[in-house]
Amino acid sequence: MTPEKPRSAKRLIDWIWTVRDEVPVPEGLGADEALARVSPAFAADGYSVQPMSEGLAYANPSPAAQDTMATFERGALQVEETATGRVLRYRLTSRFMLFCFLLPFLFIGFGQLTLAVGAYQKAQAEAKEKAAGAKKDDKKDEPVLTLHPIDKFLGAPAPEKPKDGEGGSRKRKPSATAAYVFSGIFAFLYLVGRFLEPWLVRRMFRRRLAGEV
Numbered sequence: 001m002t003p004e005k006p007r008s009a010k011r012l013i014d015w016i017w018t019v020r021d022e023v024p025v026p027e028g029l030g031a032d033e034a035l036a037r038v039s040p041a042f043a044a045d046g047y048s049v050q051p052m053s054e055g056l057a058y059a060n061p062s063p064a065a066q067d068t069m070a071t072f073e074r075g076a077l078q079v080e081e082t083a084t085g086r087v088l089r090y091r092l093t094s095r096f097m098l099f100c101f102l103l104p105f106l107f108i109g110f111g112q113l114t115l116a117v118g119a120y121q122k123a124q125a126e127a128k129e130k131a132a133g134a135k136k137d138d139k140k141d142e143p144v145l146t147l148h149p150i151d152k153f154l155g156a157p158a159p160e161k162p163k164d165g166e167g168g169s170r171k172r173k174p175s176a177t178a179a180y181v182f183s184g185i186f187a188f189l190y191l192v193g194r195f196l197e198p199w200l201v202r203r204m205f206r207r208r209l210a211g212e213v
Contacts, residue, residue, distance in 0.1 A: 016097065016098060016101050017093055017094050017095070017097045017098035017101070018091060018092065018093050018094075019072065019090075019091070019092045019093075019094070019197075019198045019201070020089075020090070020091050021089075021090060021198060021201075021202055022087040022088060022089040022090070023087065023088045023090075023202060023205045023206050023209060024084075024085060024086075024087050024088075024209075025079060025085065025086035025087060025088055025209055026209055026210060027085060029086070029209065031054040031079035031086065032054075034079050034086070034088060034209055035054070035055065035056060035077070035079060037208045037209055037211065038077065038088065038205055038208045038209065039056065040208070040213075041068065041069060041204065041205075041208065042056075042058045042060075042069070044060075044063075044064065044067060045064075046060045046061070046062055046063060046064070047059070047060045048060070052076070052078065053078075054078055054079045054080075055076065055077050055078030055079060056076070056077055057074075057075070057076040057077075058074070058075055058076075059073065059074045060073055060074075061073055068200060068201065068204050069092075069201065071094050071096050071097070071193055071197040072092035072093060072094045072197070072201070073093065073094065073095055074092070074093045075090060075091060075092035075093065076090065076091050077089070077090040078090075088205060088209065090205070092198075092201065094193065094197075096193055097190060097193045097194055097197075099186075100186045100187075100189045100190035100193060101190050103182075103183070103186040104183040104184070104186050104187045104190075105183075107179045107180070107182045107183035107186070108179065108180070108183050110176075110179045111176030111177075111178075111179030111180055111183070112176065114174050114175070114176050114179065115174060115176050117174065118173065118174030121174075
């Protein structure tokens with residue numbers, strides 16, 4: 001895995017899970033010394049580091065939660081010469097960002113499927129009712145509500161007739177609210193990971209190159 005620019009066709013989509021950036025190397029700092037300063041960031045357990053020409057590639061399938069690089073399981077760094085001086089260029093990939101990008105669409109699909117199934121079941125029920133014929137008149141066999149003589153003597157009010165729809169079983173309508181809520185949660189997590197995490201990594205590299213860490 002190297003930090004070279006990929007083909008433009010792939011780059012149209014890999015920005016979803018890939019971060020590319022560069023940090024200026026302090027003046028007078030050589031490539032080997034610059035890499036030596038950032039290498040401790042990959043010294044924790046679980047990291048596999050492969051040296052390259054004026055750079056390195058790393059992989060950590062199961063990073064610790066407190067690790068600054070926890071969001072990015074793989075990456076490559078390389079010190080390059082530019083017209084304005086040396087820079088540390090890096091390319092980092094994240095399964096976390098990829099999953100958080102895809103999951104909102106998955107939950108939206110679940111929500112739409114729930115509504116579609118509910119509409120289908122409702123249509124099936126209505127078709128069965130039509131096939132069975134018109135409903136019987138509810139008032140035909142309606143029981144006569146009488147008041148007990150003692151209650152009547154005590155002045156109790158006459159019992160009221162139940163309103164239409166009361167007493168029957170209420171069917172719960174299919175709802176996609178939960179699916180949309182989860183979709184929003186993962187969309188928020190993606191935005192946080194896409195903008196906050198690269199900023200934290202860039203700050204960490206800058207501080208290490210400056211010798212502040």
